[in-house]
Amino acid sequence: MLNAIVDASLRYKVLVLVAFAVVIGLGVQAFRQVPVDAFPDVTPIQVSIYTESPGLAAEDVEKLLTTPIEGGMAGLPGVEEVRSVSLFGLSYVAVYFKDNVDIYFARRLVGEKLQDVKGRLPQGYGEPVLGPNSSGLGQVFWYTIESADKKLSAMDLRTLHDWTVRLILRTAPGVDDIVSWGGHQKQYQVQIDPRQLIKYGLSFKQVMERLTANNKQVGGQSINLGSEQYLVRGLGLVSTTKDIAGIVVAERNGAPIYVRDVAQVKEAPAPRFGAVTKDGQEAVLGIALARVNENAQAVVDAVKAKLVVAQAALPKGVTLVPNYDRAELVQKALRTAESSLVEGAILVAVILFLFLGEFRSAIVVIITLPLAMLIAFILMQQFGVSANLMSLAGLAIGTGMMVDGAVVLVENSFRLLSHARESGKPINKTHLILEAAREVINPIALRSSSSSSSSCRCSR
Numbered sequence: 001m002l003n004a005i006v007d008a009s010l011r012y013k014v015l016v017l018v019a020f021a022v023v024i025g026l027g028v029q030a031f032r033q034v035p036v037d038a039f040p041d042v043t044p045i046q047v048s049i050y051t052e053s054p055g056l057a058a059e060d061v062e063k064l065l066t067t068p069i070e071g072g073m074a075g076l077p078g079v080e081e082v083r084s085v086s087l088f089g090l091s092y093v094a095v096y097f098k099d100n101v102d103i104y105f106a107r108r109l110v111g112e113k114l115q116d117v118k119g120r121l122p123q124g125y126g127e128p129v130l131g132p133n134s135s136g137l138g139q140v141f142w143y144t145i146e147s148a149d150k151k152l153s154a155m156d157l158r159t160l161h162d163w164t165v166r167l168i169l170r171t172a173p174g175v176d177d178i179v180s181w182g183g184h185q186k187q188y189q190v191q192i193d194p195r196q197l198i199k200y201g202l203s204f205k206q207v208m209e210r211l212t213a214n215n216k217q218v219g220g221q222s223i224n225l226g227s228e229q230y231l232v233r234g235l236g237l238v239s240t241t242k243d244i245a246g247i248v249v250a251e252r253n254g255a256p257i258y259v260r261d262v263a264q265v266k267e268a269p270a271p272r273f274g275a276v277t278k279d280g281q282e283a284v285l286g287i288a289l290a291r292v293n294e295n296a297q298a299v300v301d302a303v304k305a306k307l308v309v310a311q312a313a314l315p316k317g318v319t320l321v322p323n324y325d326r327a328e329l330v331q332k333a334l335r336t337a338e339s340s341l342v343e344g345a346i347l348v349a350v351i352l353f354l355f356l357g358e359f360r361s362a363i364v365v366i367i368t369l370p371l372a373m374l375i376a377f378i379l380m381q382q383f384g385v386s387a388n389l390m391s392l393a394g395l396a397i398g399t400g401m402m403v404d405g406a407v408v409l410v411e412n413s414f415r416l417l418s419h420a421r422e423s424g425k426p427i428n429k430t431h432l433i434l435e436a437a438r439e440v441i442n443p444i445a446l447r448s449s450s451s452s453s454s455s456c457r458c459s460r
Helices: 002-011 013-033 058-073 103-118 154-169 194-200 204-213 241-245 296-312 326-356 359-382 389-397 399-423 429-459
Strands: 046-052 079-087 090-097 139-147 175-182 186-192 218-225 228-234 248-252 255-258 263-269 284-290 318-325
Touching: 002 013, 002 429, 013 359, 046 058, 046 103, 058 079, 058 090, 058 103, 090 103, 139 154, 139 296, 139 326, 154 175, 154 186, 154 284, 154 296, 154 318, 175 296, 186 194, 186 204, 186 241, 194 248, 204 248, 241 263, 284 296, 296 318, 296 326, 318 326, 326 359, 326 389, 326 399, 359 389, 359 399, 399 429
Parallel strands: none
Antiparallel strands: 046 090, 079 090, 139 284, 139 318, 175 284, 186 263, 218 228, 248 255
16 A cells, blocks of 8 residues: 555656645644644643632531532533532532533533522522633733822722723633732621611611612603603612612601611721732732633733723723733743754754765755644644644654654665666666665554554553
């Protein structure tokens, strides 16, 4: 079979050139489209489920939330394992699928099953939600939001990030979520005084019900006046602490009892269990999470473009400062691999020229290097392998293996042509090259296949 391929290649030279051009076109396209990252992502296919239940003990979280969710996910098709962690106020369940399962299909299965599980969870203990569609290597960009004049507090910076910066950056292509760390989450707190409740004969439940009932927008249909129609709106959403304090809780002897009579209303930070510091000072950190199987380089570029838009929307004196950029690591990894490939190709060319003493023979062998690499990129794109430090380093290490067969074939052809010239007989170059290829093609194929199988066993 191999002899027939060699024979056909020498007979149909135009067809070989066309195939060569097709491989170049497909290889260049694959090189541009193959995912680029610093390291290979070996994270298994998994879907995370989070349930927050503030104040609930870990044992109660395990019994009321984690166990029902974990049991509901165990029967899904393609599931290999279900793991869970129950913490104070938080339930975390991770569903691991087989590697051949599509991540979006897995998330859809978990989302559908989660709707059934929600009906078996006790009311008032939190709502389970799916975690971000990202992996362990999904954190591609870190930045902090800082106030140059230090006039804004950590709560002000966190509010700006959550309601301005985060919403803009989430629109970047390839970004699954923007995570906020550090600072203080702003809250409108109603701190009830139990002694005042006893004084007015009220309960916590009554205050909570009145707060909920007086914080709504309602529609009042419309009113027709002649030929005109007016829409009626009931504006009931509170916007300041003064609005909350002025809500009527109850009535005693014709006199209203307001929230301010039984509680203190103020803006205050939410309770937190951690913080972020930078250079010894408290900071607000944002983390961009890339979706699974996205090109890290492209995602970082998109985030940087949106970062400019977000910066323009911030007040004067507030800046967004990058702290970690995966693109820099990717570029360094690519430059390292590319330099190894170029240096290897140059070294091979020099050695061939020195030993063969003919420039054309060296060129024939050197051409196999970019051709083999383009074929490798085509296969990488088809099998979803990213261009990272390890895969490109493998190509660099395999430079010698790539040209090994071509070197043997060229040397054998060069030997037969030299013998023919020395004998003084008429030379048929095509026949001699075909004879030289038939002599070594089977040993070359056997040697390449054995080297490839050895490499596969070592990689496993």
